[in-house]
Amino acid sequence: MSANHVTPPTRAKSSTVAVIGAGIAGLACASALTQAGHRVALFDKARGPGGRMSSKRRPAAMLDLGAQAFTVRDNDFAAEVERWHNAGCVAKWPTLIYQASPNGWQTHHDGQTRYTGAPRMSAITRHLAKTLTAQGATFYSGTRITALTKTAAGWELTCENGDVLGPYTQVVISVPPPQAEPLVQPWDNALLAHCKALPQRSCWAGWAVFETPLPALPGVASDWQMARAQHPALRLISRNHTKPGREAEPESVSLIAQLDWSEAHLEDPSDIIAQQLFDALKSLFPAPLAFPKVTDIGAHRWRYSQPAEDADMPADGFIIGHEGLALCGDSLRGGRVEDAWLSGYQLAQALLEEGRSTASPR
Ligand SMILES: Cc1cc2nc3c(=O)[nH]c(=O)nc-3n(C[C@H](O)[C@H](O)[C@H](O)COP(=O)(O)OP(=O)(O)OC[C@H]3O[C@@H](n4cnc5c(N)ncnc54)[C@H](O)[C@@H]3O)c2cc1C
Incomplete structure (x- = not known):
């Protein structure tokens, strides 16, 4: 496990949020929550952020093997792409x-x-991860989360190497639904049913x-x-x-x-x-x-x-469960880069509005 251990600033009313998955959806959610003053820890099993927007470095060339390009339709996403443009990525x-x-x-x-x-495509997600950690979030790369445990103090995350991290008051899962299934299965039947409806x-x-x-x-x-x-x-x-x-x-x-x-x-x-x-x-x-x-x-x-074409996507493009767990990602909204970013961003807005991420530890 490697972590960018930046000491988070102390903020009144801040809560601790774990975001599992540093694709564009997880990064969008983590960014919005960090900017709103919450202490965020972001986890990805890969060596770097990006997920399906990552790029492969070969000896002679840099290759994009996931998303090649993306379109912009939504105003919030357009404003974000403008910020990326200003950052040169x-x-x-x-x-x-x-x-x-x-x-x-x-x-x-x-x-x-x-x-x-x-x-390269991963320049966007690397820019977001760098900005996040500069704002006080912690990014744990090379860290696969294998299980969640609810304790009196909040959620604990078990890593593949056996480490246990937490507690967190809110857990956002932004991994593809089949990979989210084993995490939510012991805790939230409704979230599990949603995952199963998203082949x-x-x-x-x-x-x-x-x-x-x-x-x-x-x-x-x-x-x-x-x-x-x-x-x-x-x-x-x-x-x-x-x-x-x-x-x-x-x-x-x-x-x-x-x-x-x-x-x-x-x-x-x-x-x-x-x-x-x-x-x-x-x-x-x-x-x-x-x-x-x-x-x-x-x-x-x-x-x-x-x-899949027959995926039963939720109307909001994300799902908030009843146990301090939430799901986001492209699969919940439409399958494109813009859908993934909007899913993570709008989940963060919903959590902030409902005050769920500032609730007392469960
Ligand atoms: C071949 C291909 C071509 C595409 N072309 C386009 C295109 O032209 N235009 C377009 O708009 N979109 C395209 N897409 C879709 C686009 O890439 C996705 O919609 C978007 O990147 C999904 O982002 P996400 O954050 O929802 O998921 P992901 O990018 O999949 O992020 C999920 C992250 O979770 C991590 N993870 C999984 N399980 C765990 C775990 N247990 N613990 C810790 N981390 C975990 C993964 O490593 C990953 O980084 C394409 C996708 C592919 C594969």
Whole structure:
């Protein structure tokens, strides 16, 4: 376990809140509660924050293997993205999108403005985590929470290594619902039922790094940035080196697989998946075009990538239980970056309004 132990400022009426999961939803919730004067501890099983907005550092290139870009519709989220823009960790991208099939490529215009993290998607979540700890919150990275225990003093969190932390007056769980299930199961049947009503889809994400640029396609801008693929295995091609701040990196693509195909091949070895996604990419280029030498190839499995189409999402986009537990995350609102941020942010507002996070220890 590594913790950024910053001594929290003493504030009247502050309560201690544990936020499990440092994806964008957990960070949004933790930020709002910290700014309102509460003492927040944030936990993530990964080495850094980000979750499905994290980026993978490879020897020659930085790769985004989860969210590639996101849209903005809500006013509160727009104001937040403006703050990220001012902090220099977000930029507009992509502007050159295509629809790709073996029969040809067409430009794709849907009128949406999209943004990405700069110089990598995880720049946003790293900025949020850094700001949070500077404001007095504590971030425990590499800390998987395996169980919750309710005591007279409040909630205690058991970590994978056996450490017990707490007590906390409020616990916010922002992990995908199947991972939240074992945490809430002993304590809150209603939250458990919500988790079970939010099934998740799985998704493979491949990557390839090249020695030289991909061949130019006839009739397609050479600096195309993203392509929606019409292919049984491949859903999306994203050129990482066209993202703002990565211009000096070699050509690299992220290859996001179709959900049905991913689930049919979920337990296959990652090297086989990587090759199949690479073959799918090649099939979208006309036969005479020679591909450059690949210097790095691989695939990452997202077992919980997005909520299923039949997920029964709560009307509020978050859930407050009756025992000082609450759930947030993209799965409770819609499955996109904006949904995740709004779910965490609006949960924090609800907790603040109801005074739940300032209640006496349970
Ligand atoms: C391949 C892919 C492509 C995508 N493309 C887009 C896109 O183009 N546009 C868009 O808007 N969205 C996209 N998304 C969705 C977007 O990434 C998510 O909606 C968003 O990042 C979810 O954030 P979250 O905070 O709800 O969850 P997560 O990011 O999953 O955060 C949950 C965190 O909880 C941690 N955790 C889990 N269990 C525990 C535990 N027991 N203890 C401690 N920590 C734990 C995890 O490590 C993780 O960091 C994509 C997702 C994927 C996978």
